[in-house]
Amino acid sequence: MCTVCGCEHPSGAAKDAHRSHDHHHGDDVDRTIRLELDILAKNNAYATENRSLFADRGILALNLVSSPGSGKTSLLVKTIEMLGNGLRACVIEGDQQTTNDADRIRATGAPAVQINTGKGCHLDAHMVGHGIADLQPPEGSLVFIENVGNLVCPAAFDLGEAHKVAILSVTEGEDKPIKYPDMFAAADLVLLNKTDLLPHLDFDVDETIANARKVNPSIKVLQVSARTGEGMESWLAWLNGARAMALAGHPIGAAAE
Structure with a gap:
């Protein structure tokens, strides 16, 4: 776990701080900052290893992020079904508990590894490295x-991916990008x-897109439905374009030209 996102306080230190004021707040802040920097530095080192492995193998790795209930897994299942045999897809599933999502992915025929984080609120690059292995x-x-x-938490952790893809459902509200700007940035x-x-629903698509571009002017937005397949062709086209970039200069990409 980590102090960066607050999913666990090391040795209960932050929790104890609320019980007693017989300490120096400045020292606590300094220790917290050092610990955060150390955690992120270690994570980034593992992310660099992952990124190097992906580049060597010509693999396109995508980090799918969202709030619970956005439809990530349903969208992923639909994506794998539409990809068919044209592009081999593998999945690393992150959840606090259960193998439910990995089981759904495996039912499509795609290989999947489940990583249960327990009390942790995000995957880190070290976990992903084990999943890749x-x-x-x-x-x-x-x-x-x-x-x-x-x-919140996954925004801070580089996993070695080529792109973070945020999934936002129309049931969540137009203000999510400005309430959680780090993720959309x-x-x-x-x-x-x-x-x-x-x-x-009373949901304003244009307002949602405008809010996303307030925090990230270059962000691309695609409208999709995992249930009906609406907009999925545009998503697959984006995937093919991103894969072409991942293969640029790689022997596989050269052979395909």
Whole structure:
């Protein structure tokens, strides 16, 4: 766990601080900052290793982030089904408990590894490295990393991915990008999911997109429905473009030209 996102206080120090004021707040702040920097530095070192492995194998790795209930897994299942045999996809599933999502992915025929974080609120690069070692994704494949449902903590942790893809459902409200700006600032793409529900909701798509671009002017937004397949072709086209970038200069990419 980590002090960066607050998912656990080391040795109960932060918790004890609220019980007694017989200490120096400045010292606590300094220790916390040093610990945060140390955690992120270690994570970034593992992320660099992951990124190097992906580059060597011509793998496109995507970090899928969202709040719980956005439809990440349903969207991923639909994506894998539509990809068919044209592109090998592997999945690392992150959840605090259960193998439910990994079981759903495996039912499509795609290999999946479940990582349960317990009290942790995000995946880190070290966990992902172990997941990659278990999956052994082939050269030129696509690795989806479905992060723990959380719009705060995963924003700070580089996993070695090529892109963060934020999934936002139309049931969550137009203000999510400005309430959780770090996540949308870190993402390259937003998939606005569950658009089939729009006729039944008071949801302003244009306002949502405008809010996302307030925190990230270059972010791309695609409207999709995992249930009906609406907009999925645009998502697959984006995937193919991102994969072409991942293969640029790689022997697999050269052979395909």
